[in-house]
Amino acid sequence: MxxxxxxxxxxxxxxxxxxxxxxxxxxxxxxxxxxxxxxxxxxxxxxxxxxxxxxxxxxxxxxxxxxxxxxxxxxxxxxxxxxxxxxxxxxxxxxxxxxxxxxxxxxxxxxxxxxxxxxxxxxxxxxxxxxxxxxxxxxxxxxIQQGVQGRPKNIIFASRIRPDLRFVDAINNDIEIVTHKDKVLVYDRPIPQAGLLWQNLQEWWADQCGLDPKSRETTVHLYQRLYESLPENSPPQRLFFTTYFKEHKDSFVNLPALLPEVWLHYDLQTIAQRGRDALLRQRMDFLMLFSHAERIVFEVDGAQHYSDNGVANPSKYARMAAADRELRLSGYHVYRFGGSELQGPKGEETIRRFFHALFRRHGQK
Structure with a gap:
């Protein structure tokens, strides 16, 4: 006893x-x-x-x-x-x-x-x-790394233009897109324990558009909407997106959704107005959520990220490096690609190998 x-x-x-x-x-x-x-x-x-x-x-x-x-x-x-x-x-x-x-x-x-x-x-x-x-x-x-603290409340994505938004209920964190509503998507549902899968995103999209959540028509409709948000002048970004779905065409429904053009920071004032306290990175090229805390950022860098008219710009590179540090210290995983490595068949192979290694690393497959 x-x-x-x-x-x-x-x-x-x-x-x-x-x-x-x-x-x-x-x-x-x-x-x-x-x-x-x-x-x-x-x-x-x-x-x-x-x-x-x-x-x-x-x-x-x-x-x-x-x-x-x-x-x-x-x-x-x-x-x-x-x-x-x-x-x-x-x-x-x-x-x-x-x-x-x-x-x-x-x-x-x-x-x-x-x-x-x-x-x-x-x-x-x-x-x-x-x-x-x-x-x-x-x-x-x-x-292991705890990931990002807190839970996503609104994911603002698939938009190349800066959203014009306002809080309609700041207590509940309810936002409204004021203009260009057709150019911005806002996912406002809780992130499941297994992360934000394509099927979760498709069910949400079906509710938004009045479509059948399980139909191929809905899958294609959502895919096209996301693809159209990618910059036309960035073939590497588009290749990154299309190759992911091409490689996993038989299983992507049960894999994490690849969200393009995701707004991370939002400030009503401009960088010039905010000055030295301005947020470093407003938008991410791609985001995946393996859980509410385990968030994966993918950045595809063209020459404009580190140079001006073909001339190296150390200040630009420093800002990019500082933004990466800030994200990592917040708990995000950041993977960065040079635009030149994501071109043609070799680029596709790089992307395919990367995602297979990524999913093994994070226990997704």
């Missing part, structure tokens, strides 16, 4: 040390659901030995009803282990134990890591390989 009280005390201390909630109830339910579909969680050592390393022997949690060999009760077991409410420190220890190579073969270890990491990344964590022994990897929970 004493050890049970020690567990409770330990949990109280650990929870008191946690400054914020990183694994929400929803995230924990996703973890439980994902784990329930994986092979025997206790691996080669059995439930009692496995749990004793996480929950002290004799505690109520280590005496949870164990699943039968067919694993029918595994989801209930996870709940009885109180995974929905235990401290985040104990939850992280539990997840590390699940992928320990001492209890699990390599194939099953890979299944666990591959299943858990996409969920954990949404919470700012990841199972990372830290050491190797006898050809087997040992994983530990590590914080």
């Amino acid at each position: 004493a050890r049970y009280h020690n567990l409770e005390l330990e949990e109280l201390i650990w929870k008191a040390q946690e400054n914020s909630v990183e694994f929400s109830q929803l995230a924990r339910r996703h973890i439980i659901s994902a784990l329930s579909a994986l092979p025997d969680p206790w691996g080669q050592i059995g439930a009692q030995e496995f749990l004793s390393g996480i929950f002290p022997l004799g505690s109520s949690l280590s005496k949870a009803v164990l699943p039968r060999s067919d694993l029918e009760n595994i989801r209930d077991t996870y709940k009885q282990l109180n995974l929905l409410h235990i401290s985040e420190r104990r939850l992280r220890a539990f997840l590390e134990k699940l992928v320990d190579p001492n209890i699990r073969n390599k194939e099953d270890q890979n299944k666990y890591v591959g299943t858990l990491n996409p969920i954990l990344k949404q919470c700012g964590w990841e199972l990372q390989a830290t050491t190797e022994d006898m050809g087997r990897l040992f994983y530990s929970m590590h914080r």
Whole structure:
């Protein structure tokens, strides 16, 4: 009984040390659901030995009803282990134990890591390989870049002209495009946990235009609207956009939407009026949202980004570098391309290889 009280005390201390909630109830339910579909969680050592390393022997949690060999009760077991409410420190220890190579073969270890990491990344964590022994990897929970703080409320995009907008309700952050409404798109829905996928964007577009959200006609209509917003004098930007959809034509509906001409900063005053306090970058060439926090910026640089009439302009380059630093410090991922590398067949191949590597890096495919 004493050890049970020690567990409770330990949990109280650990929870008191946690400054914020990183694994929400929803995230924990996703973890439980994902784990329930994986092979025997206790691996080669059995439930009692496995749990004793996480929950002290004799505690109520280590005496949870164990699943039968067919694993029918595994989801209930996870709940009885109180995974929905235990401290985040104990939850992280539990997840590390699940992928320990001492209890699990390599194939099953890979299944666990591959299943858990996409969920954990949404919470700012990841199972990372830290050491190797006898050809087997040992994983530990590590914080990853937290991404952008806050949640998107309005995404103003697909517009080369500076929007003329006003707040119609500043308390609710409701905006109205005053002029050229047909030249500006405003996505104002919550960003799903899996990010802003093309299907989410298409459903929104269908509602805006009174179209069938699942029809090919709607897909083509939205694609053309986005394509038309790209600068005519920037073939590399257009190639970047068209190649993405061409390469992923069979699966792009379930991939992140590639948003062109996205307005990041908006100031009613001009740069000349604002002076040294002016915001550095008003518009992004492209944006992807892998979640509300994990935001990816793509910039395609023509000569105008760093020169004037073919003559290098150090001041322009300095402003561009400063804007990149500002974005990265805010939590954005920034990938920059030179316009000359995005031309012709070689440019297409560069784009294709980049997106495949990007999705592997961020666990999207």
